Amino acid sequence: MMVADPVTPIGLLIGTDRLTRTSLAPHPHIYPATGAPNATVALAGADEVGMAVSAAREAQREWITLGVGQRRDKLIDLADVVREHLGELAELNTLDYGVPISYAGNAVMLDQFLRHFAGYVDKPHGSSTPVSGSSDVNLIEREPFGAVGVIAPWNGSLVVAASCVAPALAAGNAVVFKPSELAPLAALRFGELCLEAGLPPGLVNILPAAAEGGDALVRHAGIAKIHFTGGGHTARAILRAAADNLTPVVTELGGKSANIIFDDADLDIAAVRSAHQGPLMQSGQSCACASRILVHEAVYEAFTERFIDVVESARIGDPLDPATVFGPVISAAALDRIVGVVGEAVDSGSGDLLAGGRRLTEDSLAAGYYLEPTVLGNVDNTSPLAQTETFGPVVSLIPFADDDGAVRIANDTPYGLNAFVHTRDLTRAHTVARRLQSGSVWINQGSRISPQGPYGGYKQSGSGRTGGLEGLREFQQVKNIRIGIG
Structure with missing residues (x-):
């Protein structure tokens, strides 16, 4: 089965634009069940990463000015649109990497996580604490990072969209989402659904990419945080690359359970x-x-x-x-x-x-x-x-x-x-x-x-968590504000 003309590239998504011509050669996507190409996908390089980060930062400024009720409702609208397209997303997930459609839970997870984290948008994120020997007001607030990079493995683009993109948006961030070139189809459709649901263009950008595009994303100074899901070898390379800008990195890595x-x-x-x-x-x-x-x-x-x-x-x-x-x-x-x-x-x-x-x-x-x-x-x-x-x-x-x-x-x-x-x-x-x-x-x-439970690893299985309050806080940074009184 082909998802498109296998010769004409499927474009990556930046803002509202589908770019079919990029700085890198397109990637022929192979359907593992047949060993035959079923699509050709445009790949992002450094130029496209730069465009996406600019779009994300602009969209994030618009997103954070919306009232919390508006942002909550837009995420619920997105969950509704995703629910309407669960069958399509499940089929694209199958075409991505050959997972049987009987395991369609990945698309369902996306709906569930969006609804769960939409509920956090208008709930208390900060606190106030007394300070010794003073009547000052001491506020501890949690704020978004800005534009964050989310890197997904080929076996879990919808799972990572659920566990990372949903809380990132709920926390007030914009996202540059990099699915693997081996499995980009479901992620690209998710990006389109974000636009159909009324999210600001550029709030979620989908950039299928191989190593070159991923390296450019990690090194970009406009990316405030990276969340990577994948293998330990790649994680070490990401941590080294992110060190140039001291960009914080969260990892969810492998297992031998x-x-x-x-x-x-x-x-x-x-x-x-x-x-x-x-x-x-x-x-x-x-x-x-x-x-x-x-x-x-x-x-x-x-x-x-x-x-x-x-x-x-x-x-x-x-x-x-x-x-x-x-x-x-x-x-x-x-x-x-x-x-x-x-x-x-x-x-x-x-x-x-x-x-x-x-x-x-x-x-x-x-x-x-x-x-x-x-x-x-x-x-x-x-x-x-x-x-x-x-x-x-x-x-x-x-x-x-x-x-x-x-x-x-x-x-x-x-x-x-x-x-x-x-x-x-x-x-x-x-x-x-x-x-x-x-x-x-x-x-x-x-x-x-x-979505209620934190998920992540000990030892070489990574650091940080997705899911629950812990997952939301991975996409928030803490600010202390002290107001002098009297």
């Missing part, structure tokens, strides 16, 4: 949840992927049998078919890399291949980038397979003997974004959750990110 299956868990339910939170959801291409499944040795064999049954019964096919559960990985290069990771793990004796591991070559799938959901058993937690983010449909089963052993193995990783616990013992659930070095712990469920 542990999913702990205790011996008292409901194994049938745990197997289904673990399969979908592991290799099946987004083909494992998620920072929230529970790629290390720690199983109590007493139920290791029983759980493994159930888990593999669920994984192998998952429907694989056309991502636009609502019945499809498992889709392709993002590119041919990613497919080759993941196959290599599995092969190296098996050859080195790091784990036993229990299921999958091969490229799917059936006629209907051969042209796409499909890899069987892959399960390795008795994995060594010190191996690269267990310590390095694979970002693909590959999970490791690791046995443990007791609660202390489970916690030790779970924490033995440089990451700390998510952890999962399956148990029917409430005391154990609370005790273990507090010992896990992770920004989020999900008990007897998969990751269910909500």
Whole structure:
């Protein structure tokens, strides 16, 4: 399926302008399910970044002069427009990177976060405190940064629009939003919906870009703060580049999440949840992927049998078919890399291949980038397979003997974004959750990110939070005002 004439570039969005001719060559967008181009997308370079930052700063000055009721209502209007186009956004999200349309929650999240953060616009943002030995009035206020840069990964443009753009606007900022060149389609449509909803032109600018455009955005002196979601390697480059202007940076990075299956868990339910939170959801291409499944040795064999049954019964096919559960990985290069990771793990004796591991070559799938959901058993937690983010449909089963052993193995990783616990013992659930070095712990469920809850990582999984009051405050700076009295 093509989303447009694959020869004529889809323009990036600055203010009300769709620029199809830019300072860089356009990017042919490849649909992972077919391996064929379905669009050509204009890419932003330094020139376009400069234009977008100027548009954002001008729009932000207009935005902040509106009454809080007007800004609140405009964000609610945007949520209404997004809700009217949920089906379209979900389909574009699928066309972006091949995620099955059955996982359409990304578009729904956008609606939910916009409504939630619209409610913060007219609520108290500051406070007043007494000061010692004085009757002075001391005010602590929270103000917007101005124009902020938001950089999204290819596997989550709508999620990042929800978790970052919504609070940034609610806090009074304008946004220059950079989706990956690998997945720009849904983000560009979101930018159009912002205009349709009546937001000031330039308040949300959408600049698909590769490394060159991203570097220009991070280095631009007119950008007051950066929020980056992606991998650690790129995060380090962003932090170095942002240091030139001392621009503050918030990061939400990768994970190597542990999913702990205790011996008292409901194994049938745990197997289904673990399969979908592991290799099946987004083909494992998620920072929230529970790629290390720690199983109590007493139920290791029983759980493994159930888990593999669920994984192998998952429907694989056309991502636009609502019945499809498992889709392709993002590119041919990613497919080759993941196959290599599995092969190296098996050859080195790091784990036993229990299921999958091969490229799917059936006629209907051969042209796409499909890899069987892959399960390795008795994995060594010190191996690269267990310590390095694979970002693909590959999970490791690791046995443990007791609660202390489970916690030790779970924490033995440089990451700390998510952890999962399956148990029917409430005391154990609370005790273990507090010992896990992770920004989020999900008990007897998969990751269910909500606008009310802060989300972010420990250790090398990043700094800062999205969601909740904590997420709003990432896009506010603090000012103290003291008024002398008498």
